[in-house]
Amino acid sequence: MSTTATVHDRIRHAAAELAPRLWDVAQELHRHPELAFEEHRSAALLSKELDSEGFTVERGVAGMETAFTARAGNGDGPCVALLLEYDALPDLGHACGHNLIAGAGLGAALALHNAMPEIDGTLLVVGTPAEEGGGGKAIEVEAGVFDGVDAALMFHPGVYSWSSAPLTAQVQYRVGFHGRAAHPTGNPTEGLDALAALIQLFNTVAAVQRRLPEGSHIQGIITEGGRATNIVPDYAEGRFGLRGITGTLLDELIAELARAAEGIALATGTVVELTQASTRYEHFRNSDVLSATFAEHLSQAGMTVGEPTPGIYLGSSDIGNVSARVPAIHPFVAILGPDESDHTPRFAEAAGGPDGRRAMLASAEALARTAADVLLRPELGARAWSELRRKEAAGL
Known part of the structure; x- marks a missing residue:
């Protein structure tokens, strides 16, 4: 059996030899960005690369045409998953750097x-579509793709270099008020103004927002507010995005939105409907055990990550749904400075440039070494599972 030090050394040499090929793949993805659930070219390219190296590839997993898995190993031992994102943003391309992921x-x-051609265990590569809306990982979790996995590993390019990701729980709700139409000059007393009820909900939400804990918020838009100014609207609809630092806090926000909407409906004589309008993303539970392992390997590859800055939250991701079931990491490695932001043209440019290349290659080596540690050191996985269970019990 190979020692971890020997495997780490082999990984370093293999990663160096693969560097031009990997950058070609990342550049190809960057030149041809595809939106959520439409990543046919990207999924085909990535799965073909894995197929050509002897992985057993399954396409169209979890009922998604652009999802895939690729396996290697004999299954007699731990299972480690490497997660690939590859969807892009409308009009901005890879402004979140998924080509680098x-x-x-x-x-x-x-x-x-290459370093471990005979794997005692399973190396699982998971193609995860639609992170930017749609929640491919959440769908895969529910379909059982991550059942039996002992560690789920990925990195994300960003404007900070952090060992873990402060990602909140998130969901969207559609709120519709049904009233009764009327003409404001002909029969105004017969109307039940659905739009007025919706506006009252926005005012209530604004008051609630002022007392929410750090990292939580409710933000809404009006999606339907009537058709003519001389008719009292009989229907009005808003869409609200809710975020909570934890899933428990998100549940409390959902309940608060429902109570406010129902109270307003009662006061105005309207009827209200609340429906979930997006896939729910759970908050991210970082595996400190595995993150520390990744950070050590990343430093040996020439880059460093530190602890997240308190009070800064970086949105939400469907990696949270994976981390609720399996020890997982989602470190950020900077390709721009902290005065910049992702989801911008500047970030898209960096994702196709030299800083993106450096972050991708260093992270590839560190991820491979971390995965090797999970496969070769059973105690590491045991510690990661113990930590996850403690966080679950504490509601963290």
Whole structure:
């Protein structure tokens, strides 16, 4: 059996040899961005790369045409998953750097497979569509793709270099008020103004927002407010995005939105409907055990990550749904400075430039080494599982 030090050394050499090929793949994704659930070209490219290296590839998993898995190993031991994201943003392309996430995950898989051609356990590569709305990972979790996995690993390019990701729980709700139409000059007393009820809900939400804990919020837009100014609207609808630091806090926000809407409906004589309008993203539970392992390997690859800055939250991701079931990491590695932001043209440019390349290649090597540690050191996985159970019990 190979020692971890020997495997780490082999990974370093393999990652260096793979570097031009991985950057070609990342550049190809960058040149041809595809939106959520439409990533046919990207999924085909990535799965073909894995297929050509002897992985057993399954396409169209979890009922999604652009999702796939690729496996290597004999199954007699731990299972470690490397996660690949590859969807892009409307009008902005890879302004979140998913081409780099895919390139790093692919590189980690190929380097590890090269370093450990006979794996006692399972190396699982998971193609995860639609992170930018749609929640491919959440769908895969429910379909059982992560059943039996002992560690789920990925990195994300960003404007900070952090060992863990402060990602909140998030969901959207549609709130519709049904009233009764009337003409404001002909029969005004017969009307039940649905739009007025919706506006009252926005005012109530604004008051609630002022007392929410750090990292939580409710933000809404009006999606339907009537058709003509001389008719009292009989229907009005808003869409509200809710975020909570934890899933428990998100549940409390949902209940508060429902209570406010129902109270307003009672006061105005309208009827209200609340329906979930998006896939729910759970908050991210970081595996401190595995993150520390990744951070150590990343420093040996020439880059460093520190602890998150208190009070800064970076949105939500469907990796949270994975982390609720399996020990997981989602470190950020900076490709721009902290005065910048992702989801911008500047970030898209960086994701196709030299800073993106450096972050991707260093992360690929660190991910491969971390995955090797999970496969070769059973006690590491045991510690990660113990930590996850403690966090679950504490509601963290």
